[in-house]
Amino acid sequence: MRGLTVRRGRTTVLDRLDLDLPAGEIIGLLGPSGSGKTTLMRAIVGMQITRGGTVTVLGRPAGSRSLRHRVGYMTQQASIYEDLTVEQNLRYFARIVGAPAADAARVIERTGLTGQARQMARTLSGGQANRVSLAAAMLGEPELLVLDEPTVGLDPVLRADLWGIFRGLVDEGASILVSSHVMDEATRCDRLLLMREGRVIADTTPRELLRSTGAATAEDAFLRIIERDEDRAHRLLGERTEPGTTRPHLGRHDDRRNDGPDRRSDRRERPGSRP
Numbered sequence: 001m002r003g004l005t006v007r008r009g010r011t012t013v014l015d016r017l018d019l020d021l022p023a024g025e026i027i028g029l030l031g032p033s034g035s036g037k038t039t040l041m042r043a044i045v046g047m048q049i050t051r052g053g054t055v056t057v058l059g060r061p062a063g064s065r066s067l068r069h070r071v072g073y074m075t076q077q078a079s080i081y082e083d084l085t086v087e088q089n090l091r092y093f094a095r096i097v098g099a100p101a102a103d104a105a106r107v108i109e110r111t112g113l114t115g116q117a118r119q120m121a122r123t124l125s126g127g128q129a130n131r132v133s134l135a136a137a138m139l140g141e142p143e144l145l146v147l148d149e150p151t152v153g154l155d156p157v158l159r160a161d162l163w164g165i166f167r168g169l170v171d172e173g174a175s176i177l178v179s180s181h182v183m184d185e186a187t188r189c190d191r192l193l194l195m196r197e198g199r200v201i202a203d204t205t206p207r208e209l210l211r212s213t214g215a216a217t218a219e220d221a222f223l224r225i226i227e228r229d230e231d232r233a234h235r236l237l238g239e240r241t242e243p244g245t246t247r248p249h250l251g252r253h254d255d256r257r258n259d260g261p262d263r264r265s266d267r268r269e270r271p272g273s274r275p
């Protein structure tokens with residue numbers, strides 16, 4: 001992506017972001033709540049109104065029709081049809097993305113939902129519902145999976161299971177962009193992007209993250225990077241501020257202009273939806 005700028009409501013969430021993401025890896029997108037992870041993912045799958053810049057995915061402009069079957073997106077909220085069984089949900093979504101009906105069975109098996117295939121979605125546990133969303137995103141074997149906090153709220157065993165699935169998919173040639181709040185999940189990724197206030201403040205690998213910060217855990221390493229970033233920003237702002245004036249705070253850039261309706265409800269996309 002080049003110069004990607006996104007404004008949501010009055011806030012400039014992403015400001016002229018340049019980023020190159022390699023294929024064939026698990027790329028972790030980490031950062032505090034509100035740092036812009038979902039917004040960035042939405043721009044990559046072509047579901048975000050942008051203010052400027054370009055996003056190219058698998059060689060095509062983000063959101064192109066030709067990417068519909070090549071990119072799978074799992075949103076933060078598991079939004080499946082509660083009055084359908086797991087199998088019915090996945091058969092339905094398979095039809096929508098143009099995948100063969102047999103693909104529903106494949107993703108059910110792959111996500112460990114065989115025992116729940118005939119169960120009504122409303123009776124699933126949170127973790128199971130979550131896996132149905134992941135299964136939906138996997139329909140049609142997309143080359144790129146964009147997963148927004150797929151492990152949120154899951155216990156460590158289920159989290160480990162899901163990371164096992166992600167690794168298996170990448171070993172088979174897929175690329176995965178996955179966001180998380182849980183910093184120790186960083187060590188499971190091939191590459192890490194740490195976001196803060198709409199900027200990528202670290203683009204690194206798990207090994208390099210620990211080496212460069214001297215921290216013992218990913219969580220400590222991130223805290224150190226954030227502290228460094230804060231110091232750097234204060235220094236820059238201090239240099240630019242006239243003596244005697246108040247130093248501006250380090251919040252996100254606000255803008256009075258509004259680019260029209262961009263409601264929270266826009267996050268409730270169908271699971272497995274294609275751009």
Ligand SMILES: Nc1ncnc2c1ncn2[C@@H]1O[C@H](COP(=O)(O)OP(=O)(O)OP(=O)(O)O)[C@@H](O)[C@H]1O
Nearest residue numbers: 008009013032033034035036037038039262263264
């Ligand atoms: N529909 C919207 N209208 C206005 N502002 C929004 C909207 N959606 C998100 N924002 C704002 O954009 C910023 C980035 O939000 P985003 O959801 O991308 O962050 P995030 O890093 O994914 O957070 P989380 O980890 O909590 O999901 C936040 O300040 C948020 O309040």
